[in-house]
Amino acid sequence: MCGIIGYTGTENAVPIIVDGLKRLEYRGYDSAGVAVMNEDGFEVVKQKGCLSALEAMISIKPIAGFMGIGHTRWATHGEPSDVNSHPHLGSQNKIAVVHNGIIENYRQIKERLEQKGIRFVSQTDSEVIAQLAEYYHDGDIVDTMIRTANALEGSYALGIMCLDEPDKLVAIKKDNPLIVGVSEHGNFIASDVPAVLAHTNRVCYLNDREIAVLTKNSVEFFNMDGEPIYKEPETVTWSIDSAEKGGYEHFMLKEIMEQPRVLKETIQSVLGDGDNRRIIDSLDVSRFDRIVITACGSAYNAGMVAKYVFERLCRVTVEVELASEFRYKDPIVGQSTLVILVSQSGETADTIAAMREAKRKGAATVSVVNVIGSTIARETDYTLYTMAGPEIAVATTKAFSAQLVLLYLLAVSFAKKLGKISKETEDRLLSDIASLPGKAAGLLKRIDPVAKYAAGCVGCKSIFFIGRNIDYAIALEGSLKLKEISYIHSEAYAGGELKHGTISLIEDNTLVVAISCCERLYEKIYSNVEQVISRGARVLFIGNCIKAEPGEQLETIELPEINELFAPSLSVICLQLFSYYVAANKGLDIDKPRNLAKSVTVE
Numbered sequence: 001m002c003g004i005i006g007y008t009g010t011e012n013a014v015p016i017i018v019d020g021l022k023r024l025e026y027r028g029y030d031s032a033g034v035a036v037m038n039e040d041g042f043e044v045v046k047q048k049g050c051l052s053a054l055e056a057m058i059s060i061k062p063i064a065g066f067m068g069i070g071h072t073r074w075a076t077h078g079e080p081s082d083v084n085s086h087p088h089l090g091s092q093n094k095i096a097v098v099h100n101g102i103i104e105n106y107r108q109i110k111e112r113l114e115q116k117g118i119r120f121v122s123q124t125d126s127e128v129i130a131q132l133a134e135y136y137h138d139g140d141i142v143d144t145m146i147r148t149a150n151a152l153e154g155s156y157a158l159g160i161m162c163l164d165e166p167d168k169l170v171a172i173k174k175d176n177p178l179i180v181g182v183s184e185h186g187n188f189i190a191s192d193v194p195a196v197l198a199h200t201n202r203v204c205y206l207n208d209r210e211i212a213v214l215t216k217n218s219v220e221f222f223n224m225d226g227e228p229i230y231k232e233p234e235t236v237t238w239s240i241d242s243a244e245k246g247g248y249e250h251f252m253l254k255e256i257m258e259q260p261r262v263l264k265e266t267i268q269s270v271l272g273d274g275d276n277r278r279i280i281d282s283l284d285v286s287r288f289d290r291i292v293i294t295a296c297g298s299a300y301n302a303g304m305v306a307k308y309v310f311e312r313l314c315r316v317t318v319e320v321e322l323a324s325e326f327r328y329k330d331p332i333v334g335q336s337t338l339v340i341l342v343s344q345s346g347e348t349a350d351t352i353a354a355m356r357e358a359k360r361k362g363a364a365t366v367s368v369v370n371v372i373g374s375t376i377a378r379e380t381d382y383t384l385y386t387m388a389g390p391e392i393a394v395a396t397t398k399a400f401s402a403q404l405v406l407l408y409l410l411a412v413s414f415a416k417k418l419g420k421i422s423k424e425t426e427d428r429l430l431s432d433i434a435s436l437p438g439k440a441a442g443l444l445k446r447i448d449p450v451a452k453y454a455a456g457c458v459g460c461k462s463i464f465f466i467g468r469n470i471d472y473a474i475a476l477e478g479s480l481k482l483k484e485i486s487y488i489h490s491e492a493y494a495g496g497e498l499k500h501g502t503i504s505l506i507e508d509n510t511l512v513v514a515i516s517c518c519e520r521l522y523e524k525i526y527s528n529v530e531q532v533i534s535r536g537a538r539v540l541f542i543g544n545c546i547k548a549e550p551g552e553q554l555e556t557i558e559l560p561e562i563n564e565l566f567a568p569s570l571s572v573i574c575l576q577l578f579s580y581y582v583a584a585n586k587g588l589d590i591d592k593p594r595n596l597a598k599s600v601t602v603e
């Protein structure tokens with residue numbers, strides 16, 4: 001939930017770390033801090049608030065050094081404050097630590113150390129790591145890391161500097177991501193690849209409980225027995241441009257605009273000759289009698305859409321489960337179940353736990369993941385990568401779209417393998433999917449009506465999203481997007497459910513966004529639209545089969561024609577833009593909505 005970075009090399013670490021933190025700020029932005037080591041020992045600047053507050057502080061109190069660590073925080077233990085910000089130092093100022101994760105037994109460790117006379121200054125769980133490492137340090141930092149890690153329960157990605165071993169930057173992880181970047185001028189640790197992309201695209205992925213020891217010109221890895229292990233750096237294809245705003249006011253808008261390319265590349269990754277194609281071809285689907293899709297947030301919504309596609313095309317039962325529920329429900333899965341994990345980051349704690357539970361029960365696991373080398377990508381039996389590139393805005397857009405299209409393609413492949421569709425139908429479906437990038441591009445050329453309508457919605461207290469069947473599934477995503485970035489209360493309902501209670505919430509001027517891309521259900525959703533209009537609602541009607549004329553209470557937005565199973569890829573673009581422009585007109589911090597972080601690596 002936090003972002004960490006570290007550097008040791010021939011350049012001043014401070015600007016490198018601050019720049020890296022900017023690219024990790026999506027992981028948390030309650031406070032930030034940097035520590036460097038130089039001939040005077042540690043110099044630390046840490047500050048409550050966004051990174052800009054830290055930058056302002058550094059400009060008043062400059063620090064410099066060739067080795068340093070930095071942190072951007074999403075608070076879990078202890079309020080966002082200067083003292084609770086990372087890096088944390090041991091009480092003898094010999095060890096400095098940045099931590100992403102949660103130490104579950106921190107109270108016990110703290111009590112034990114306090115009994116030995118060690119004084120704590122913060123309310124965080126993370127400070128115990130610095131104090132414990134300092135307490136254990138016996139002149140050998142690898143040994144210290146092993147002893148410290150063995151005492152910790154919970155999750156951690158750690159960057160550590162030790163004054164007694166001033167040439168070494170040390171890192172270890174468990175259940176939280178950490179990469180090591182290797183460059184000409186020095187070496188890095190970071191929570192995520194974009195943090196180091198300005199310097200290198202050569203990275204090693206740390207596995208749980210592996211230790212990295214970096215000097216300015218070497219990187220070594222050790223296991224928990226202190227034995228050396230070998231890792232070859234991998235070359236990442238993501239470019240630094242994809243992690244820049246590229247002239248857009250917000251990453252979210254840039255990422256919305258990137259969707260035609262992302263759709264095209266993701267489709268190509270399956271229809272062309274790539275790893276995704278090879279993996280999908282290798283799946284023996286006849287052994288499964290049930291599919292369970294499990295994920296969180298938007299990735300769960302992608303699963304909801306996929307359920308309609310799989311069930312319609314493959315005639316197989318698909319259940320979609322929230323990963324946070326699945327992990328604790330003693331799920332009924334086994335060798336004949338295929339569990340599909342969907343995750344942009346590949347690091348969502350609940351989805352990781354769901355994956356491990358499914359594997360423990362013998363189910364086969366397939367992941368749809370965006371971040372290469374992430375925990376879910378590494379641990380599932382089959383990994384399919386979405387081609388979204390780095391997604392920086394907390395609200396997902398392009399990664400969601402890539403998940404949808406990959407799931408459609410998986411469903412078509414399964415249907416064909418199961419003999420549920422003919423070659424002719426397969427070709428037609430694939431051609432419909434292949435038409436999506438062009439149709440999405442066309443839609444993105446005419447965003448003015450959505451932007452204009454959204455501008456008139458900033459005063460709404462509550463907005464409802466309705467649809468039927470697959471349009472309902474995408475309504476869930478429209479509603480989540482709006483809540484997340486505009487802070488307007490919103491709910492999504494299946495149109496037919498309105499009369500069972502929700503309609504009592506409709507009053508004069510309530511805004512209802514209705515989606516209609518299932519022509520066979522047009523009359524049904526239109527009757528819901530009429531029901532809410534007659535109770536005073538305003539309706540924004542989005543779809544490709546709308547016959548109603550716009551009126552005083554009704555605005556329509558026409559979408560390109562497409563097979564209803566794939567229409568969510570177009571309607572969602574409209575919904576994303578609607579949320580974006582509502583939030584933009586409210587002047588909100590769209591890329592970093594309050595209380596949220598992009599990767600939810602804690603429970």
Ligand code: M6R
Nearest residue numbers: 297298299343344345348395396
């Ligand atoms: O990285 P993941 O896809 O596993 O993340 C899951 C959710 O946390 C994520 O989709 C969240 O709901 C987004 N911020 C929504 O825009």
